[in-house]
Amino acid sequence: MMTNQSNEKTILHYLNDKKYHIHRHVLLQLFALIYASDVFCAVPGKLSFSIGAFWAFIGMYLIFCLTVYPNAYILVPRYLAKGKIVKYIISAVILIIICLFVMAVILALFEKPNTGVLKIVPSRNILQIMMIMLPSGLTIGLQIxxxxxxxxxKKWLEDNKRADELKAATLTTELMFLKSQINPHFLFNxxxxxxxxxxxxxxxxxxxxVKLDDLLHYQMNDSTRDKVYLSADISFLRDFLDLEKTRRDDFKYTISKEGNTSNVQIAPLLFIPFVENAVKHNFDSRGDSFVHLSFTARDGRLVFTCENSIPQEEIPRKVGGLGLANIRRRLDLLYKDNYTLEQTKTDTVYSVILELML
Known part of the structure; x- marks a missing residue:
C-alpha cells in the first residue's frame, strides 16, 4: 500500500515539477513521432515508404503538435482556465478546422490520384477533401x-501544491511572529x-x-483568515505603533493613505514584519527616531512604503525575526510574479517599498 502511494506521488511529481519540463516535452515529441508513423502501416502487414506516405507522416505530426501546443499554452490558460467555456469551444472548433485544412493541403499536393482519399474526390479541391475528412475531425477533437x-x-495539482505550501508558510509566519513580537516580554512591558x-x-x-486588546484580538482571530481589509491591517499597525510610543517618548510615527484603499483586501500580517523591523532597529538613545508608513492604491496596485530613521550606532538588521528569504517566500506563494520588493538605505533613512498587483 505504501509502495503504491509512493509511486503515485513520484508520477504526480514528474508531471508537475518544472525541473522535468524538458523531459516531458521530449517524451511528448517521441509519442508524436510514433503516432504519426502509423501512416506507414496503412495496409496491414505491409510498410509503405512512398513520398505521399512521408508527407502524410509530416501532416499527422503537425496536426498532433497543433492539437497539443496551441491548445495547452494558449487556449486552455486564456479561456478554459478562466471559465470562458464558450470562447474555448469556439477556439477549439477553429483549431480543428485548421488541422483539417493542413491535412487537406498535404493530400491535395502530394497524394497520388485515384488512391486513398482522392479516389473518391473528383478533383484536388481542398474544401472537398476537408468535407470527406470530417470524420477525422472527431479524432482531432478527442485529442484536444x-x-x-x-x-x-496539472493546474489542479499546482493549485493544491501552492495552497498547501501557502498554508504551511502562513502558519510558520504567524507562529514565528507570535514568538518574536507578541511574546510574554512584550506583554509584560x-x-x-x-x-x-x-x-x-x-x-x-x-x-x-484597549489597544493591547485590539491588537491581540486581530492577531488571534482576524489574522487566521485568507484575506482581510487593508483598513483592518492598518488599524493593527497603528495599535502596534501606539503601544510602542507609550514606551518611548522620543518615538514618532505617521501612517498615510492615498487612493481608494477602503475596498482593498490583502493577506493578513503582510506588513507587520517590516514595521516591527523598523521599530526594532531605529531606537536612538541620542535623539528622536521615527517610522513613516504609506499606502497608495491606484490602477489595481497597492504600494506600501515603510521608512525608519537609522540611529548613529546601528544594530545589525534582520527583518521581523523571520529573515528576508522567508518573507519573499510567502510573497511568492501569495502573489507569484505579481509583486516587487525593494530596499534602499541612506545614512539616515532605511526604506522598504512593496508593490502588489491586486
Whole structure:
C-alpha cells in the first residue's frame, strides 16, 4: 500500500515539477513521432515508404503538435482556465478546422490520384477533401479534449501544491511572529506601563489596555483568515505603533493613505514584519527616531512604503525575526510574479517599498 502511494506521488511529481519540463516535452515529441508513423502501416502487414506516405507522416505530426501546443499554452490558460467555456469551444472548433485544412493541403499536393482519399474526390479541391475528412475531425477533437483534461488536471495539482505550501508558510509566519513580537516580554512591558499609569494617568492606562486588546484580538482571530481589509491591517499597525510610543517618548510615527484603499483586501500580517523591523532597529538613545508608513492604491496596485530613521550606532538588521528569504517566500506563494520588493538605505533613512498587483 505504501509502495503504491509512493509511486503515485513520484508520477504526480514528474508531471508537475518544472525541473522535468524538458523531459516531458521530449517524451511528448517521441509519442508524436510514433503516432504519426502509423501512416506507414496503412495496409496491414505491409510498410509503405512512398513520398505521399512521408508527407502524410509530416501532416499527422503537425496536426498532433497543433492539437497539443496551441491548445495547452494558449487556449486552455486564456479561456478554459478562466471559465470562458464558450470562447474555448469556439477556439477549439477553429483549431480543428485548421488541422483539417493542413491535412487537406498535404493530400491535395502530394497524394497520388485515384488512391486513398482522392479516389473518391473528383478533383484536388481542398474544401472537398476537408468535407470527406470530417470524420477525422472527431479524432482531432478527442485529442484536444484529452489535452485540455490533462492541463486542467496539472493546474489542479499546482493549485493544491501552492495552497498547501501557502498554508504551511502562513502558519510558520504567524507562529514565528507570535514568538518574536507578541511574546510574554512584550506583554509584560505593556501591562507594566498600564499598571504604572493606573494612579498617575488612568485614562492613558485604559487606552493602553484597549489597544493591547485590539491588537491581540486581530492577531488571534482576524489574522487566521485568507484575506482581510487593508483598513483592518492598518488599524493593527497603528495599535502596534501606539503601544510602542507609550514606551518611548522620543518615538514618532505617521501612517498615510492615498487612493481608494477602503475596498482593498490583502493577506493578513503582510506588513507587520517590516514595521516591527523598523521599530526594532531605529531606537536612538541620542535623539528622536521615527517610522513613516504609506499606502497608495491606484490602477489595481497597492504600494506600501515603510521608512525608519537609522540611529548613529546601528544594530545589525534582520527583518521581523523571520529573515528576508522567508518573507519573499510567502510573497511568492501569495502573489507569484505579481509583486516587487525593494530596499534602499541612506545614512539616515532605511526604506522598504512593496508593490502588489491586486
Amino acid at each position: 479534449i484529452a489535452v485540455a483534461a490533462f492541463m486542467s488536471f 505593556m501591562l507594566n506601563n498600564a499598571n504604572i499609569l493606573t494612579e498617575d494617568d488612568p485614562d492613558q492606562a485604559s487606552l493602553i489596555l
